[in-house]
Amino acid sequence: MIVIEHHQAVMAHADWLIDLGPGAGHDGGHIVFTGIPADLVESSASLTADHLRQYVGGQ
Numbered sequence: 001m002i003v004i005e006h007h008q009a010v011m012a013h014a015d016w017l018i019d020l021g022p023g024a025g026h027d028g029g030h031i032v033f034t035g036i037p038a039d040l041v042e043s044s045a046s047l048t049a050d051h052l053r054q055y056v057g058g059q
Contacts, residue, residue: 008055011048012037019048 003010011017017040019033032046033039041056043049 008052011040011052012056017048019046021046021048023047 003014005011014037017033017035017037018031019040021028021030021032033043033049037052037056040046040049041053
């Protein structure tokens with residue numbers, strides 16, 4: 001199943017993530033990251049990583 005979602009709880013429990021960016025609109029559309037949520041949290045490549053890291057650290 002493919003889910004397009006920004007909710008951190010959904011992302012944290014996903015089997016695989018594809019992060020598009022680095023921004024929105026004209027600044028986006030490029031694959032910034034692919035992999036498991038734990039690897040995204042360790043990444044510094046995207047804004048999504050920053051938000052997911054804060055979410056996981058705050059639980």
